[in-house]
Amino acid sequence: MKRGKVKTIAVPPWLYEEIRELKHELKVESMYEAIAKVVEEYREMHEIKHLNTYKDHIKLLHNNRVIDVYIKLREGRNGRRLDLYCDYDKSDDCVHIRYCWWNEKIRKALLEILEKGYTDPVPGDV
Numbered sequence: 001m002k003r004g005k006v007k008t009i010a011v012p013p014w015l016y017e018e019i020r021e022l023k024h025e026l027k028v029e030s031m032y033e034a035i036a037k038v039v040e041e042y043r044e045m046h047e048i049k050h051l052n053t054y055k056d057h058i059k060l061l062h063n064n065r066v067i068d069v070y071i072k073l074r075e076g077r078n079g080r081r082l083d084l085y086c087d088y089d090k091s092d093d094c095v096h097i098r099y100c101w102w103n104e105k106i107r108k109a110l111l112e113i114l115e116k117g118y119t120d121p122v123p124g125d126v
Contacts, residue, residue: 006032041095048099053109058100062088067096071110073117082114 011019023034051059051066060067065088072083086096100106 041098044095045099045102048096050103050106053106055113058084058106060096060099062096069096069100071113073113080114080117082110084110 019031019034022038023031026034026037028034028037047062048067049061051061053059056071058069058071060069068087070085070087072085074081074083083092084097084100085092086094089096091097100110
């Protein structure tokens with residue numbers, strides 16, 4: 001990360017604490033790095049487009065590539081659990097997974113799948 005002159009901004013105490021906690025969660029050295037990572041991910045999220053939601057996967061468009069995020073509904077002792085897996089990144093923790101939870105339309109469909117299982121049509125099905 002390029003460092004140069006810095007400018008001071010005033011933030012409310014609650015926001016300062018949020019940034020401080022984020023710094024520890026992201027395991028970065030400074031608050032500047034934490035903020036920069038958030039800004040970078042925010043910009044990247046706005047490059048992703050939701051194409052459709054199906055019963056077993058979500059189709060996204062990112063940098064002219066179609067991305068498939070697979071939905072796995074699991075039954076366990078504590079009830080149902082929903083796992084997402086990005087086929088492009090081969091990961092369950094990437095910007096595409098976070099986008100799925102960030103996008104309100106996708107999040108609603110995922111929560112409906114979690115609540116009802118696969119028996120009912122998913123909002124957004126073609």
